[in-house]
Amino acid sequence: MSGLTLQNIVKQFGAFRAVDNVDLTVPHGAFVCLLGPSGCGKTTLLRMIAGLDLPTAGRVTLNGNDITRTPTHQRELGMVFQSLALFPHLTVGENIAYPLRIRGRSKEEQAKRVEELLAMIYLPGYADRAVSKLSGGQRQRVAIARALAISPKLFLLDEPLSALDAKLREAMQVELRQLHQRLGITTIAVTHDQREAMTMADTVVVMNGGQIRQAASPTEIYRRPADSFVADFIGQTNLVEARREGGAVNILGQPVTALSLSAGVERATLSIRPEDVRLGPPKAGALTGEVTFVRDLGGVIETFVNVGGQQFIAVSTPRERPDVAVGQKVGIALTDKDCVVLEQ
Numbered sequence: 327m328s329g330l331t332l333q334n335i336v337k338q339f340g341a342f343r344a345v346d347n348v349d350l351t352v353p354h355g356a357f358v359c360l361l362g363p364s365g366c367g368k369t370t371l372l373r374m375i376a377g378l379d380l381p382t383a384g385r386v387t388l389n390g391n392d393i394t395r396t397p398t399h400q401r402e403l404g405m406v407f408q409s410l411a412l413f414p415h416l417t418v419g420e421n422i423a424y425p426l427r428i429r430g431r432s433k434e435e436q437a438k439r440v441e442e443l444l445a446m447i448y449l450p451g452y453a454d455r456a457v458s459k460l461s462g463g464q465r466q467r468v469a470i471a472r473a474l475a476i477s478p479k480l481f482l483l484d485e486p487l488s489a490l491d492a493k494l495r496e497a498m499q500v501e502l503r504q505l506h507q508r509l510g511i512t513t514i515a516v517t518h519d520q521r522e523a524m525t526m527a528d529t530v531v532v533m534n535g536g537q538i539r540q541a542a543s544p545t546e547i548y549r550r551p552a553d554s555f556v557a558d559f560i561g562q563t564n565l566v567e568a569r570r571e572g573g574a575v576n577i578l579g580q581p582v583t584a585l586s587l588s589a590g591v592e593r594a595t596l597s598i599r600p601e602d603v604r605l606g607p608p609k610a611g612a613l614t615g616e617v618t619f620v621r622d623l624g625g626v627i628e629t630f631v632n633v634g635g636q637q638f639i640a641v642s643t644p645r646e647r648p649d650v651a652v653g654q655k656v657g658i659a660l661t662d663k664d665c666v667v668l669e670q
């Protein structure tokens with residue numbers, strides 16, 4: 327099978343299980359982001375894919391070959407890790423050519439490839455520059471070019487953009503995605519930044535406690551989170567418990583007439599995205615709460631509403647700005663369409 331497959335991967339550090347039975351298939355040419363909070367095991371998983379760590383159990387296959395125990399240098403990988411910095415004493419061109427030089431490629435081949443790669447990262451004519459004269463973003467592009475010099479079978483990135491400031495980081499995310507679209511190299515990137523993952527990846531793999539909680543497209547992860555961890559970790563959400571009481575579905579002790587639960591379900595956790603919370607005048611059958619805070623962030627307006635002791639957050643565009651003020655009583659009319667039913 328072409329692409330990368332992880333089967334029942336376990337990594338144990340003494341009694342501590344950093345990666346716990348991970349199964350994942352990355353189709354050839356896909357861009358996958360491993361996303362999760364600090365310590366969830368993403369770097370450990372990437373290091374096993376790279377061959378920098380051996381799994382305690384499980385199997386790694388690349389394009390049908392078992393590479394679980396293959397040394398890193400025989401895996402034909404391109405890697406951009408935070409710790410793998412550019413060589414400061416070499417020029418840009420020498421840095422990019424380095425993987426070709428140590429593989430004994432001719433000077434002509436090295437020069438040709440350096441030229442191609444510099445054009446690809448939008449730095450033509452930079453071969454003779456000193457690395458120390460580059461900006462942070464340019465350095466990162468050179469590190470990417472160096473990793474791609476050998477046309478790797480697999481491209482691995484560990485927090486590749488974390489040293490850059492927010493604006494440059496966003497631009498580089500788009501650049502990396504576009505580069506991937508042009509080259510089609512199977513790519514796995516580790517990040518703790520969900521915007522970064524959603525910008526770049528075909529598949530976002532959300533991890534927690536060494537396990538995969540959900541692996542799906544950015545849209546699916548956001549619109550149909552598998553559980554409350556994913557719902558809460560990706561973007562903002564309102565998590566509430568719904569209970570069947572009498573004939574109606576109640577939230578925080580208030581009946582919400584337009585909501586239903588599947589037959590036989592007595593209680594469930596609902597995830598309601600802030601953009602699906604519409605505020606209006608209080609009315610029967612809707613939740614009633616009190617506005618506690620309004621935050622105008624320019625492009626979006628966030629309104630915080632206290633409903634029975636729990637804070638709801640509603641987000642709207644400036645055009646749809648709700649006409650509400652702090653202290654005002656408001657209604658939140660919810661329908662099934664606004665909610666994702668999680669644990670039942």
Ligand SMILES: Nc1ncnc2c1ncn2[C@@H]1O[C@H](COP(=O)(O)OP(=O)(O)OP(=O)(O)O)[C@@H](O)[C@H]1O
Nearest residue numbers: 339342344362363364365366367368369370371518
């Ligand atoms: N060599 C090691 N020995 C012992 N424990 C380790 C070792 N490497 C990692 N761990 C532990 O394994 C867990 C997962 O670490 P890992 O670096 O994979 O997390 P991560 O998700 O990449 O986090 P971060 O975003 O902070 O880098 C952590 O609790 C970490 O302390």
